[in-house]
Amino acid sequence: MREACGVIGCVLARSTPDGVVNVARMIYLGLVALQHRGQESAGIVTSEGPASTHFNYQKGDGLVAAIFTDEKLNKLKGDMGLGHTRYSTAGGRDPTNTQPFMVHTRHGPLATAHNGELINAMALRKAIMDRGVGLSTLSDSELITQMLSQAPPRGEKAKPDWGARIRHLIEATPTAYSLVVMQEDKIYGVRDPFGNRPLCIGRLMPLGTANDDEQRKPLGWVFSSESCAFQSMGATLMREVYPGEIVELSPDGVRSLDIVPRPKRTAPHSNAHGDPDDIDHETILLGPPPAFCIFEYVYFARADSVFEGQQVYSVRQRCGRQLAIESPVDADIISTVPESATPAALGFSLESGIPYIEVLCKNRYVGRSFIQPDTRSRKLAVAKKFGALSENLMGRRVVLVDDSIVRGTTVGPIIQLLRQAGAKEVHIRVASPPLKHPCYMGINIPTRGELLANQKPLEELASHVGADSLAYLSIEGLRKAVRQGIVLKNNIPTGHCTACLDGNYPVNLEW
Ligand SMILES: O=P(O)(O)OC[C@H]1O[C@H](OP(=O)(O)OP(=O)(O)O)[C@H](O)[C@@H]1O
Ligand SMILES: NC(=O)CC[C@H](N)C(=O)O
Ligand code: SF4
Ligand SMILES: [Mg+2]
Structure with a gap:
């Protein structure tokens, strides 16, 4: 069997003094902890702030520790960034498919890292090409990057609305993806509405102080496919991203922008912890259950x-x-x-x-x-x-x-x-x-x-x-062993994909 991919996103807090945390090294440590999720290739992309016209990046084939030498990490300057460690499911092992993907958009550079596989990739590919956009790889993850680089059909006013762009992406492809998306001074973490692949949020904490997160100022915030990466980065787990949720990390903290349920949508506000505080449970409960991969x-x-x-x-x-x-x-x-x-x-x-x-x-x-x-x-x-x-x-x-x-x-x-x-x-x-x-x-x-x-x-x-x-x-x-210990906040419903065992795929496959 082959593994899934691992994704990381990291943003420093505005109050964190220069030189205290090196973002590229934090992402590197996170990727080493996620190495079991992909061993083919890896990449790190960093940003030096909203005024930058380009991102810094380093990518390579093989294991994380072999790719990122000190020299390469030193080139990755910036206070925010994304990381990815890959096992190919679409587009093969070709180096052009190594993630994160980057494009230049009308509003500056955009980078994405993706764990999962889009079940309707062929149709999306055709739709993008029909609009006259050329694609440079066979990867399904490039499609995500291309879709986000365009304004949603409802249009935008003066500025790009990244929440609306991501919502449009979610509406166009039901599963399977956990994403980190970097643009200007923000990183968005997204789980598909079925929550098929994992993604969680952590706080980057000062080292060697009392274990009372609520009392201490975080140095920054991180997304990771798995919480095991947080310990390596000196971070603590805040919570998981909910199925269908769009979470924004910025130098000012964590904000839940939206939860796109299966099939209707709500628009919660978030409290100080980045938790959505007015989830429309009725709407969420109406949809089919989530389908978190039981093989995780x-x-x-x-x-x-x-x-x-x-x-x-x-x-x-x-x-x-x-x-x-x-x-x-x-x-x-x-x-x-x-x-x-x-x-x-x-x-x-x-x-x-x-x-x-x-x-x-x-x-x-x-x-x-x-x-x-x-x-x-x-x-x-x-x-x-x-x-x-x-x-x-x-x-x-x-x-x-x-x-x-x-x-x-x-x-x-x-x-x-x-x-x-x-x-x-x-x-x-x-x-x-x-x-x-x-x-x-x-x-x-x-x-x-x-x-x-x-x-x-x-x-x-x-x-x-x-x-x-x-x-x-x-x-x-297996279901009993999994369900027995589940502890969830906010009464968000749970559910697991067991398709490889029983053939019940969470969505109708188009082929
Ligand atoms: O029937 P197979 O095709 O042989 O695949 C199944 C084996 O592969 C996996 O181990 P793997 O060596 O990948 O990882 P592990 O060392 O984490 O157990 C899994 O744990 C099984 O041992
Ligand atoms: N294993 C994965 O999550 C793969 C992500 C993506 N489909 C790729 O092939 O790069
Ligand atoms: S449980 Fe579902 S998502 Fe996980 S490996 Fe099986 S078919 Fe794939
Ligand atoms: Mg084994």
């Missing part, structure tokens, strides 16, 4: 990130507990396929009372996913990533928990490895339901045929991969 909980996000008021780690642990209830095994030890499955394996162990013991040593220098062209390379890729802890395994009946099976690239060779190292039995327990349908919303889940769960009937999968038994968590079990 299962696999994509870092375990210390918080979504919907709960830490991802706790959800994964509850998935493991639920799996132990649904598919118990008589065994000697419970173990994990490091890393993202570890909380689920611990949950399985706690629920079953069977001890948790590590059986695989993971090479920390091998990245998350390893897509190799042929079977031999794939098997060797597993050997490259994992070594067996044979003394923990010898003669034992092992339950091996993984968070998900996509192509089955990992599971088969690992079972072989454990047996060769002396395991007596290997039982596979998967802490998510079978993946049967492709994703069109920003995650590269392959075609139906490539998905292991579609290759054999469930009863035959264990012998197909060489396990003594194999069982998945049920869809209801």
Whole structure:
């Protein structure tokens, strides 16, 4: 499986003295924390203020730490900026698709960074080209940048109305996107009305003082795909951007401009915390439920990130507990396929009372996913990533928990490895339901045929991969584990996309 992208936006407070915070370095730290979301390319764009005729930018291929040398970071001057770390879903790996995207508009430079995939990209592309606008890439994210560079159909008075432009974009494309948009001295954070991809707001705080955010003056404000980035930046989580919400960060603070519900619109004002304070719940409740990607909980996000008021780690642990209830095994030890499955394996162990013991040593220098062209390379890729802890395994009946099976690239060779190292039995327990349908919303889940769960009937999968038994968590079990810890302010409704599991896409696909 491939990850989603990671986005960052950062604005310094007007009162922050020069030289106290280096924005480019803050964004860099945030991107390093979001590295698990994309490993193909990354970029940072900074602005030196509303009077500037251009933005400063640096982009490159590969991992964040390798791209942004001291020399490059020193060139990124300015008190606000955007960052992006990419896994391509549209337009391929070509360097022209590396984000953030930038264009010069009638009102100065504009930059955008996008996590997700526009489900109606083809139609939007055609509409933009029909207006005589040329596009320079095949990326869906360029379409967003182009649409925002034009006035909305209702027109504008003397100045551009960025809230109205973004609202028009949201109305034109229902999902899937979390965006950061920089223009003049503002950064806008936007989640699509289904809230399919994550985005949260943080306060950049002075370091080494008491942990009382309300009493201290923030040094600035940040957007991030995941809250795990805030700790690395010395920021604290304020809240998530709500589905359909447009939030503005400026040197003066955080302001909620609008929430575009599914399907009607309200216009809330915001209080001192940037929270919308007059949400029209009736209108929001009338629409279909939100569709936050449930796989953020299962696999994509870092375990210390918080979504919907709960830490991802706790959800994964509850998935493991639920799996132990649904598919118990008589065994000697419970173990994990490091890393993202570890909380689920611990949950399985706690629920079953069977001890948790590590059986695989993971090479920390091998990245998350390893897509190799042929079977031999794939098997060797597993050997490259994992070594067996044979003394923990010898003669034992092992339950091996993984968070998900996509192509089955990992599971088969690992079972072989454990047996060769002396395991007596290997039982596979998967802490998510079978993946049967492709994703069109920003995650590269392959075609139906490539998905292991579609290759054999469930009863035959264990012998197909060489396990003594194999069982998945049920869809209801996953939903229960996710819903149990949700804590939301303002009674905003919740809902999760489970399309890759049950084929129920949040919107009608146009093809
Ligand atoms: O069935 P497959 O096609 O092999 O894909 C599933 C595996 O890929 C992921 O791990 P990954 O190595 O990407 O990341 P991790 O180290 O965070 O677990 C996931 O956690 C599974 O282990
Ligand atoms: N993984 C993502 O979120 C990708 C964003 C965008 N569709 C791109 O391909 O650049
Ligand atoms: S189809 Fe699956 S991976 Fe894609 S958004 Fe929905 S839950 Fe997430
Ligand atoms: Mg894994």
